[in-house]
Amino acid sequence: MEFSINNEWFIKAISDVSKAVSPNTNIPILAGIKLIAAKEAITLIGSNSEIAIEKKIPARIKGAKVFDIYQPGSVVIPSKYLYELIKKMPGDLLIKVNESHTVTIQSGEIISRLNGWNPADYPSLPNVEQAKSFHVPALQLIDLIKQTVFAVSKNQLKPVLSGVHIAVSEASLIFSATDSYRLAVKKIDIHSDVEGSLVVPGSNMAEAAKLITHESGETAIHFTEHYIVFIINSISLYSRLIEGVFPNIAGIMQIQPKTKVTLDKRKLLQCIDRTCLFAREWRNNNVNLEIQPDSKILISSNSSQIGAIQETLDVKIEGDTNFGISVDGSYLLDALKVINGENVSVKFGGTMRPVIIEPLHDPSHLQLISPVRSQ
């Protein structure tokens, strides 16, 4: 293998696929990046047992030549050293690999050698030729992920809850996540030829959102029984699926609100952020909401050790007043952070019933939080 390449595109690709490389893997070769030099593209792959990222560098970008292949081939190079070295190398690079997988990287007067591995020992990517597929605009996919992924369960007691549920049908795409104390749901309209219901590990979805953030255009989503692949421009992200039955959320979402409060999202967010300072002492970060009759909501928290806080917000109230409810302040904060728009509506079904938070006049996005025992 021998090729020359523009340093800037190479470092970008290494950085992208490195996100799938676990530095402390039990399988030594997975600490490496697989590099395949072919005439039409230089391909880089990083992977662990959960996720794989593949990036193709095309021969020309915006009309300018990016690389020259003198001899096609492939090798696996330790990810950490490759990234650190290339980041510190100036200008264009000449990269050669000999028969014992030693990689020589040269730039002007600088000559460096990295010990590589046999590419034949690197695991293959999942085969998704028989996969079903549909398309989503990248910007919408980022919203779908960010507005749900934080709500997945952080422990593995019920593995299926550590994933984001994706339900695709002819006309809609719904992402949902729950740790059984809260639920986040986001729905968009699409046109799809396929139907499917799958659960993707939350951490992999978060990684997908990060990768997509730097790209624009359509994302192609392919899925089989065991894998899902997100493809956008020259990047592909492969994730395993989680087996198991995701809870039916349709029932949970149908609550009959007794009270609906409309208020400024930024003000509520800042208020809860302050209140949470005093809520940490409680196992559930207890924040108390008190719906008062005179278009006011009193929000408070107290800690025997630190002190206490309370503040009153002016709101619009429809329905019952004069009752209180305690919720986990950090859950409320998470939900408010991902809601778009200036105003939110908060719906209460009663002291012991879940609270539903929605962007005002936008039923496509819902955040549900169960109450906690008040102090």
Next chain:
Amino acid sequence: MEFSINNEWFIKAISDVSKAVSPNTNIPILAGIKLIAAKEAITLIGSNSEIAIEKKIPARIKGAKVFDIYQPGSVVIPSKYLYELIKKMPGDLLIKVNESHTVTIQSGEIISRLNGWNPADYPSLPNVEQAKSFHVPALQLIDLIKQTVFAVSKNQLKPVLSGVHIAVSEASLIFSATDSYRLAVKKIDIHSDVEGSLVVPGSNMAEAAKLITHESGETAIHFTEHYIVFIINSISLYSRLIEGVFPNIAGIMQIQPKTKVTLDKRKLLQCIDRTCLFAREWRNNNVNLEIQPDSKILISSNSSQIGAIQETLDVKIEGDTNFGISVDGSYLLDALKVINGENVSVKFGGTMRPVIIEPLHDPSHLQLISPVRSQ
């Protein structure tokens, strides 16, 4: 105690003095900030057993009123919660303390309460009334600290080496630091009425540099047998001194260079930075320098595990050539990072003699590094 204060100046002062507060102190009251409200200034103090920072907020800043005192007094407030809370509080604050040291902080509709401590239990600041003193411009003091402090010993085997040595005389001020493998010295011309030789803990000097960075003007330095105080504008930083005899560096610095190499600092820095990647496997980060006869220096490192690197730099050589020396690459990097100017001169006394690095034509700053056994 009762006063109102502009949120912005208050948070800045809390942030400044917090730097001296250790969150996990054994002495509970030292986790707090002492607050003293008096007509002419609101004073904040943070301290641990090593360092104390005092900040005075004047009643007027740039002609605008900063606070109103309704009742003078003092209290100690847990630093962490005070900082986090005030950062999240909007606008002006009304602060009251009752007899049981409970602090009420109010801003509009927000009312918060923090449990405070009795200010009488807070340790007094060292008395420096009988101190000797001299002045240094803040910008020069920052250079003096930054160009030496990194070279202090990181362990406490010889406590005196964990400090920066300050030698003040009528006409000069010299800062030096050594961990016995390297030495950093910076000298400036001053006019002083006092003479002294003191050793200040390196970590405290680093903290002083950080505090001074945001200030401008003259720094007054007061010192007694046990303490040093840096005073700039409204901030005072108190540090204990380290007892013991600092090594005499005059002898170490007088080497007879056999070879003097002049080269571009930035190029050398980037080269050493790359070379260090392959030097980590060695206990001393061995980087090899080879002075070649044709105005070239070959810099290399190799690691059995990772690989190797070598590069050639064009330099100006005076004196002997055709010899090699190994040094700790991370020490070389540290030294080059703090040297000002475009070019450096590197002086060699021989394979087993220390290397001296100086900014070209500037004898006020010197970095000396002992060689390591070559591989």
